[in-house]
Amino acid sequence: MINGADIHLLLPEIILGLAAIVVMLSIAVKRCHLFAHIFSLAAFALAFISLFLIHVNGTQVTDLFITDGYSRFFTGLIIAAAFFIAAISYPYFKTRDIHKEEYYILLILATLGAVSMVISNHFISFFLSLEVMSVSMYSLIAYLKNDSIGIEAGIKYLVMAAVSASILLFGFALIYAQTGQMELSKLQGTISAAVAKDILFIAGMALVIAGIGFKMALVPFHLWTPDIYGGAPAPVSAFVATVSKGAAFAFLLRFFHDLNGSVHNSVWIAFAVIAIASMLIGNLLALRQQNIKRILAYSSIGHLGYLMVALLAASVVGIKAAVFYLVTYFISMLSAFGIVSYLSGKDNELYDLDDYKGLFWQRPWLAALFTMVLLSLAGIPLTAGFMGKFYLLLSGIGSSLWILTIVLVVSSFVGLYYYLRVALMMFTHSELPRQKFKGGSFVPASILLALMFIFLLWIGIFPGTLLDIIQHLIPAI
Amino acid sequence: MMTHIPTNEGLLLAAILFLLGLIGTMTRRNIIYILMCLEIMLNACGLAFVVAGAKWMQADGQVMFIFILAMAAAEVSVGLALILQMHHQHKTVDVNALNQLKD
Structure with a gap:
């Protein structure tokens, strides 16, 4: 049973849940975009602060949730990302002729789903939080409902996410049928050698891999990614790219860690094949794209493949490397989509590569940040992405995953080409008039983007700070 | 006390239903049938x-x-709202009409 002492461990989730209700009620009283925006920012800030008020050391809150340093770190990361997304959404939606307030309810609810996912310790809580996040995301993706591309993306995501959720559920059902346990922390104890070899159990694991692989957009479950990124509003694409993938990865890491050693070798091999395919195919398909959002989509497939290397390393170093890399990935992806939405005008988005021609000569700082982001995604030294990749390689080599490590290096080189292609485009001279980049004069969003620039440099040059935080919060899961 | 249900037969039935649904979602072109599957x-x-x-x-x-x-009820309610919008824009419930997003 839940008791009063446990309630405060769920403070961030409670704050987010209440905030969604307050925004909803405020719409009933009076529609005000600025209020909904500022209130949701305040709610995210409050939820973030509340993380520092709770002192946790692996406390289980009923069977369903577990709050430890690991979950606290991911909760903080996700809430910070949601704060950034809410901040860049205001200028994006301000000029559009739609109801804007509901967007913030959905954003808060989707974030609530994501943070509950990283603290879940049970199939039921994981499934519920996954669905809270997904159902909010269907509406977020199709939020610009007069835009037929948005509706198309929403329906595609709905069908594929629902199929993947049921595949995941069937996998959970098979695992439950063989082990009689739905609690992650107790699952390992029920997996005897006989169960681990059982065909139904392995089938269940395969279905779970497919279901979570879909959420993380790993090859061969990646086909939805470019369409959704391309069709959704840019701030929502940022959410799909970071928060939803990060939360699924955090859960997978815990799941894999809790099952450590007791799964059949075939599961490990399946993950390795998926990781290799994601790294190569994600980066190769990005080469021939013209749409910046689709490039970022394929690049995110590759990045999640890199993360899988650290997951497969199955060591403490691997977990830390994965967490570190995920932070750098969050910062880079958020800034990239932040710039795309920052530059978008009243009814259109700048997504074509050619639209970015000459950006440097008109908005030098923005172009500098975008270049920094691309270099970080490519993993060039002195950027955050380089340090992240460095630790990934370290963990891969530490666990003697030679093939995976080599594929990581090779696909990073492939990635370099298309990142630099975008960067080159921005530095090309163009004769177009200045008002082409008319969006982007909103001060808070500019400050946040500048902050991201500093983070990217800071982590790239002094990775110790972030490492210390990770070390402090995640001594072991 | 629950009466005994044969586990393997039950799981087999569930798997058959699951596959039927999966095949349906992949082969049907009408979005409403896809939701039903x-x-x-x-x-x-x-x-x-x-x-x-x-x-x-x-x-x-x-x-x-x-x-x-x-959760299925919540999913379908959002799905139906999206289908209404789709019908509004494309005047059809055929998913082949959703072909704007591609490489």
Whole structure:
């Protein structure tokens, strides 16, 4: 049973849940975009602060949730990302002729789903939080409902996410049928050698891999990614790219860690094949794209493949490397989509590569940040992405995953080409008039983007700070 | 006390239903049928959970089923709203009309 002492461990989730209700009620009283925006920012800030008020050391809150340093770190990361997304959404939606307030309810609810996912310790809580996040995301993706591309993306995501959720559920059902346990922390104890070899159990694991692989957009479950990124509003694409993938990865890491050693070798091999395919195919398909959002989509497939290397390393170093890399990935992806939405005008988005021609000569700082982001995604030294990749390689080599490590290096080189292609485009001279980049004069969003620039440099040059935080919060899961 | 349900037969039935739903979602072109097939898949998962719960004499499987029902209802309500918008724009419920997003 839940008791009063446990309630405060769920403070961030409670704050987010209440905030969604307050925004909803405020719409009933009076529609005000600025209020909904500022209130949701305040709610995210409050939820973030509340993380520092709770002192946790692996406390289980009923069977369903577990709050430890690991979950606290991911909760903080996700809430910070949601704060950034809410901040860049205001200028994006301000000029559009739609109801804007509901967007913030959905954003808060989707974030609530994501943070509950990283603290879940049970199939039921994981499934519920996954669905809270997904159902909010269907509406977020199709939020610009007069835009037929948005509706198309929403329906595609709905069908594929629902199929993947049921595949995941069937996998959970098979695992439950063989082990009689739905609690992650107790699952390992029920997996005897006989169960681990059982065909139904392995089938269940395969279905779970497919279901979570879909959420993380790993090859061969990646086909939805470019369409959704391309069709959704840019701030929502940022959410799909970071928060939803990060939360699924955090859960997978815990799941894999809790099952450590007791799964059949075939599961490990399946993950390795998926990781290799994601790294190569994600980066190769990005080469021939013209749409910046689709490039970022394929690049995110590759990045999640890199993360899988650290997951497969199955060591403490691997977990830390994965967490570190995920932070750098969050910062880079958020800034990239932040710039795309920052530059978008009243009814259109700048997504074509050619639209970015000459950006440097008109908005030098923005172009500098975008270049920094691309270099970080490519993993060039002195950027955050380089340090992240460095630790990934370290963990891969530490666990003697030679093939995976080599594929990581090779696909990073492939990635370099298309990142630099975008960067080159921005530095090309163009004769177009200045008002082409008319969006982007909103001060808070500019400050946040500048902050991201500093983070990217800071982590790239002094990775110790972030490492210390990770070390402090995640001594072991 | 729950009467005994044969586990393997129950899981087999659930798997058949699940596959039927999966085949339906992949072959149907009408978005409303696709949503119905999704429901079949989700309910097949629910059935599998109930069977598994019966095997272990636990209520967890049935609890899961109730959650699945609730989430499926939420999913379909959002899905129907999207279908309304799609019908509004394309005047059809054929998913082949959704072909603007491609490489």
